Amino acid sequence: MKNLRLMIAAVCLCALGLVSTPARAADSGKELVLWHAYRAEEKASLEKVVARFNAANASKGIKVKTLAVPYDAYADKISATVPRGKGPDIFIFAQDRLGGWIEAGNTVEPIDFYLEDEVRKRFIPSTMEAMTYRGTTYGLPLNYKVVTLIYNKKLVPTPPKSSGELVKVAKKLTDKKAGRFGLAYSYGDFYYHASLMNGFGGGVFGPGTTPTLNSAENVKSVEQVLKWVEKDGILPAEPSSALITSLFNEGKAAMVFSGPWFLGEIAKSVDYGLAPLPTLDEAGGKPMRPWMTVEGVYVSAPSKNKDAAFEVVKYLTSEEAAKMLALEGRQSPANQAVYKDAQVAGDKVLKAFRDQVEVAVPMPNVPEMSMVWSPATSAMNAILKKASTPKAAFDDAQKAVAKDVAGLRKK
């Protein structure tokens, strides 16, 4: 008898569980869910933009709900939930995972169909390129992050325009014994090194996804770093990000190559300025071209309200929204019209990044890119530690990447 009662209780509980799911799904109607990984002012400004959208579209019954997902687990959460229809309708993420999600399928909705030409033209062209995978557009660019030259105004009154000037200025400010350096950046980190690599005309992939790590340009770009470290001696050894921050804050590093994430770490007492990365005399005066990461807004493929979701995406990347995200969220919008706005144009930081992005290269969004990091980092290490010549190290890296890429395609 007791068993029976327990059974009935269990069955009732199960039934309750089953009943509650469809009930929730039914009343959500045209409520769209937006996932992002922003915090602090970025989050606040995004929520403000969304609130404005909701107010304008209340009559159509469209309502957007935002959810901030902790960054560490964000990408995996997207990969796990979206293809199974449990994810958001819209999500914001950098372009580096885009290719992987597209190849995995049923994650990101292609949006070429919705894209009118005037919407396409509203963005800085290279940011739009970052949202494109094999000729198809998958999202609209929201903002970008790019490495630029950040300098201590007290030590460097006018920022150098070319690598020659850079070395000259830096040499004067370097005093290794006292732990002072003219320039500091994570040159061992392949991401930071990319601005030199692209500046010399090198790159990771040739046409399509053929790895070209051991190209002559790439080798030349590393030799440039070696020259800065050894011959000119303007860079510290083993530059970790923590070290660079502390050097800059103590006034022991006059110039730094870094991105917007660095600004938050600068001490209040340091008067800093931003300028485009110098041109390379060694490459015939071509500019250094950093990689940029573009955060895009995507419509998820299993979403039930793709039309409405695209309207949201369009609004989030509009001039009105971009202005709020820029001024309050301190982000660099990919919308180019917003930079004509007086307030935005008057903002030195935003303007500096806007100038830099002109020559920036979108970081490849192909899934093969994830196979590059480890061999490329090893190669950089081997070269900087003198364990290998630049050519040999990049040959090894090229071999490793080519092997991994082939392993992926083997049938």
Add this chain to the structure above:
Amino acid sequence: MSASDPQQTGDGREGVADRPLPESEAPPSLHSADPRKGGQAPGAPRHMRVLAGLVLALGLVLALAHGLLSRTVEDLTVQREDRRALVSLHALTDLVERAEGSGDAARAVVSAWQDQMRAGSAVRVIAFSGIKLEASTFPEDVGDKAAPRRLAREEKPIYDRGQRLRTAVETNQEEGGARKAELETELLSNGGRQVSAPVEVDGSVVGMVEMATAPQAPAPKPGLGPLLLWWLVPLAACAGASFVVRKQGLRVVASVVAFAVGLGGYAAYSLRTLEHEVRESQEVVAAQLRTMAERAATVLAEQQLPAEPALRPGHWDADEFRRPLGLVSPAGEVDAAVLAERVEEVASGVRRTFGGLAVLGLAVLLFIGMGGLARTVETVVEHRQAYLYIAPAMVGMLVLVFFPFFYGITLSFTDSNLYNSSQPLSDTWVGLRNYVEILGDFTIAKRGSDGALVFNYLNFYYTLFFTVVWTVTNVAIGVSVGLGLALILNVQGLAMRPVYRVLLILPWAMPNYITALIWKGMFHQQFGVVNHVIRMFGGQGLAWFDSPATSFLTALTTNGWLSFPFMMVVSLGALQSIPAELYEAARVDGASRWQQFTAITLPALKPALVPAVILSVVWTFNMFNIIFLVTDGEPGGSTEILVTQAYKYAFQRYRYGYAAAYSTVIFGILLLYSMVQNRLSRATEAA
């Protein structure tokens, strides 16, 4: 089943008792305990058991075979219809391509083509430039929706499909392979099929042609006659035999023979059906190809489209990558040799399937026929409470442990990676290739140009060697430091002992990834505290993560720091339980400190230390966090242990199958270790 239940239960009792009839002679030990059974069913003759087994086993297997056969026949029919539709579609695409994929010429081709299609079929042409519907004969595209027009919002899936095909064509061209399907076929809601193909003009994909076919007549179902025949005839034969034969063993043999005959008969029937189906398909497709070739030539002439290059009907009967199948010659003749190959392929598939079914059926037959089922039912009924209690745990284990475990092992036999993870595992099956690649690679090191050994850090054996060194050194450090500290803390009358104890346990209480990151910072070349101290004493700072040996030292230090508190706590607990009288007696006997330690302390610690060491070996072997965070395998993967290497294969190189094989090998190593360990510790316990 319910009808044969009582009989089997009766049989089971005999099985357990291993005694002949009658029931009254059965020993009471097992059965009298349950009064309900006592009065029930008189023991059924054993031959019924064999027959019941045969009925069930053969019935089950034939039902499965029948289901598979009807599905295969249906698949073949669908395939045939798709091929017919595709031949027509390719011919049309060829013409549309000659008409540059858009404009009035394309529309004229489409309307000319529509005339010869079956009622209910329709085609449409999409042009990517301007997202346009160029031509359409679909019934809904009339009036203000007539082509040409821009696609409406609800027609987005059509456009996306076209883009998908374009991407597929470009990807395959670029990679020089066939990875993505360049044609799509789809089942429509009305039962018809829809096939789509890309339109290529001057080497680039500019649009798509789609064709929807009218609903097909359902595929002919294989009849139930042969099924019943091959079920009942062997059954009758076996029933007859079992009355004649007296010996149970022979009856079982007879049932196995009957089973083989039944299954074999049905297999032969299936083979014939499928072969017929395959041959007929070729004829149908060949006929379609001839018609389409004629038709295309006519339209070509009518519409005055460029006739160069000549039409290539041989390319129209193609697979999903638009590679010719080669079953039908360009002239529309069936190629006998290729057809025979195809038939043989189907036949070998049938043989494999029936082989599997035979194994399954025989298992069922013997399980029932030899009395296994009866015994199982008996135990389950008798201990039903016990089974009930463990049921939730079993379900949990099944879902959370066994399923992922066996899935991982299955995955290790495939070439699953990022690009093909959506395909079924059987499509990416590579057998033991991953294991051969991992275990068969012996290029551990080679001689460099200057004669020095250059290790191949990606090699499995190098990583295994490093993992073993890592484990042994870590456990040795953990045990010696932990034991030493425990001995110090155990000194009688030590002042402030609780304070020391808390301080020494602290490293253990901190989250280990925080500890790991702190240590990593301390080993920084320029600003780390370790190098600072070295410089203070006039030395030169080391670049710790530059050479494998120093990099290993950093990880070792970090893990040593993390692992000694556990050993200390375990040893301290065991030390305190050693009675002080033993030491007193030893002192009276004049034993030295060292003698006391080896003769009293160590033996008393052994029961506590051995399990702790076993545990910490397994923990250290798989200590992912420390390696991943402190050295991250630097330099060049030389300080990678097996688990971190497996992680890198899965999530940096996206080779899931290979990583699964790697993990399985790790599992094998630990299994071996625990088996040896078990035997050893049993030996030590006995001693």
